[in-house]
Ligand SMILES: Nc1ncnc2c1ncn2[C@@H]1O[C@H](COP(=O)(O)OP(=O)(O)OP(=O)(O)O)[C@@H](O)[C@H]1O
């Protein structure tokens with residue numbers, strides 16, 4: 001799926017929710033500044049989250065509630081030291097909570113991720129273009 005510019009993000013986000021269906025774990029892969037947080041903002045907005053969405057910093061996870069009463073978790077594991085730190089903050093309880101988990105830098109916690117997930121890979125091409133690849137695991 002090609003996402004030519006920021007203006008097309010709503011379409012990309014809709015396609016991602018469509019693809020994910022019942023899957024709760026969504027991994028966002030891509031180099032720094034690829035657009036992971038930007039895409040997650042769009043996904044949250046589409047899911048009915050009206051509060052501001054930004055990358056969690058110290059807490060590792062942000063919790064949002066949508067206007068339909070759904071809970072979403074947004075993780076950013078970029079600064080994590082090791083998987084123990086993720087276990088200590090209760091990551092598995094969030095992962096298996098039945099709520100949607102949107103995870104930036106999942107490569108830092110590979111060994112503790114659930115078996116089934118959707119991976120969303122963002123590749124930054126020349127200029128504004130982004131290519132988004134969806135995969136089901
Ligand atoms: N689809 C897009 N088209 C054009 N620009 C984009 C797109 N997505 C993100 N950007 C821009 O790229 C910059 C980085 O975006 P963002 O913070 O979402 O990246 P990130 O992958 O979350 O970065 P990090 O690795 O630091 O978490 C922002 O200035 C944003 O506006």
Ligand SMILES: [Mg+2]
Pocket residue numbers: 036037038055076104
């Ligand atoms: Mg980010």
